[in-house]
Amino acid sequence: MRSLAPWLAGAVALAALPVFAPNSFFLHVAILILMWTLLGAAWNVLGGFAGQVSFGHAALFGIGAYVTMILYLKAGVSPWWGIPVGGLVAALASLPIGLVCFRLRGPYFSLATLAVAEIVKLVALNWEAVTNGPVGFLITGLPPLRVFGLAVDWESKLPFYVVAALLALAGLASTAWLRTSRLGAYLVAIRENEDAAEAVGIDTVRAKVMTLALSAFLAGMGGGFYAFYFRYVDPDAVLNISLSMEMVFIAMVGGLGTVGGPLIGAIFLTTVGETVRERFQVGHLIFYGLFMMLAIRYMPEGIWGRARKLFSSLQARVLGHGAA
C-alpha cells in the first residue's frame, strides 16, 4: 500500500496540472517533460538496470516515429493506434539488433549500437520509396475523434498532454515493475558481473534481448508520440545521434537504475534546454554535455540517487536518535 502512495500522488498532480496551467507554453513544456520521461525511462531500463550503455536509441525512436507516420499517411491508421504499433515494430526491430550487438560487451556494445543507429539513418535517408528520403513527412491535420461524446480539439495542447502523461506513466510503471521482477534481478546481476551471472545459470543473452525489446517498445512509442505531436518526421529530426545522447543524459543525470530518475532528469533537461533556447537559440547541447560531465564526476548516482541517499541517512539519524 505504501508503495502505491507516490503513484497516486503523481497521478493526481498530473491530472491537476492542466487546470492550473497559466498558458499553452507551460503545457507545451509539461508535454516535453513527459515525453522525455518516457524516453529516459526507456533508455534507463537497459542502461541503468542492465548496465548496457546504448548509443543507438535514436534508431528505435526513429523507427517508432516513421512507422506511426507512414501508417497514418499511407494506410490511414490513426496515430492512437499508430503509436503502440510503432512501439511494437521498434521492439521487433530490436530483436536482430540485440542478437547482433549483445554478443559484445561493455564499450564494444556501445560502439556497435552507434554503428547500427548510423546504418538505420542511412537507410532512412536513401530508401526514398518508403521514407521519402531526406524530405521526410509532414501531416497537416489529425483525424477527428470523439471521446465520451466530446470532439477532441487537436489545436489545443490538452489531448497531447493526456497522451503524454499516459505514456510517461507507462514508462515509469514498467520500470517499477522491472525493479521488483525476476528479470530485474537478473539484469542487476548482469550489470554487476556478467560472468558470475552466467555461472549461476542466468541466460544473459535472453534477459538482455527481452530488456532491449521492452526498452525499444517504450522508445518507439516515444517516437510515435513525437511524430503525432510535432506532425513532422525526417531523418535529421528523429534519427539524430544527439537524441540518443539526450536519453543517456536524462537517465544519467536523473539517476541510473532508479524509477524516479528519468522524471527528475527530464524535468532538469527540459528546463535547462528551454531556458537556454530562449536566450541563445542554439547551444542547449553545450549545457547537456557540461552537466553530463559534472554528474559523472561529482554525482555518479544522479540527482534522484543522491536525494534518496540523503533521505535515508537522515532517516537513519532520526531513528538512531529515537532509539538512543
Add this chain to the structure above:
Amino acid sequence: METFAQSLTSGVLTGALYAMIGIGLTVVFGVMRIINLAHGEMVMLGMFGAFWGQALWKLDPFLSLVLWVPLMFLGGMLLYRLLLRKIIPGGELNTLLYTAGLSLLIANLALFFWTGDYRTINLSYGQEPVRPFGISIAVPLAVAFVVALAITGALWLFLSRTDMGRAIRATSQNGEAAILMGVDVERVAMITFGLGTALAGAAGVLLAPSLYLYPTVGELLIVKCFVIVVLGGLGSVPGAIAGGILLGVVESLGAVYVSSTYKDGIGFVLFLAVLLYRPSGLFGVGK
C-alpha cells in the same frame, strides 16, 4: 581499369589520413583503456585551426601544423591532467559517458561560436590536379598524404626508438608490469593522451583543405575512426594504419562499384562484421 586505379589511389590517399586519426585513438586506448568519444572533435578543432589560421593570419594550412600540433599536444595533456584522470578509476563505461559529454560540449561550443555553416579552404596551388600515370590527384590531398606519411614515420621512430616510446608500448602491453619496471605510468598516460590529441589535430589540419568543415563533422569522423581501430584491433598501431587504408579503399571502391549513397554504410557493416567475427581485429593483433 582506369576508374579502378583512380578510385584505388584516392582511397589510399584518404586512408592514410584516416589511419592517422585511428592511431591517435588506438594509442590512447592501449595505454589507458579509454575509448575517447571526443576524438572526432579533436579532428574538428584541427580543421578549424587550419581554417582560422588562413582566414585571420593568411597562414598556409599545411604550415599551420607547426602551430596547432604543439598546442593540441599541450591541450590534450591538460585535458587528461585536469579532467580525465579523476574519471578513469570509475570504470570504462563512466569514461565512455564522460567523453561523450565532452564531445557534445566541444561540438556545440564550436557550433555556438562558429555557426553551423559549411566552410571550405581554398589554396592558391590547389586548383589543377597533378596527373602521374594518367591518374588525377588533387594537390591538397597529395600534400596531406606526404605529410601524414612523414608524421606517421616519425611517430613510428618515436615509439620504437626512444625511452618514452618504449614506456608507452610497455604500458600498453601490461600496465602493472610497466609499473614494476619503474615506468611512471601517470606521466606516460598524460603524454600519450597529448600525443593522441595532437595526432587527431594534425589529421584535422591536413584534411581541412580536402573536406567541408562544420562543427559537427566530428560525429561522422568518430564513427569512421572506430571502424578503423576495430578493423585493425583496438590498441594496435600497425592495425590502425592497415585499418585506415582499408577503410579508405573500401569506401572509395564502394562508392564507384556498389552505391555512392550507401558508401558510408559499407564501412559500418564491415565494422559490425569484424566486431562479431574477429573482435581482436582482422590481423589478430589487438586485445
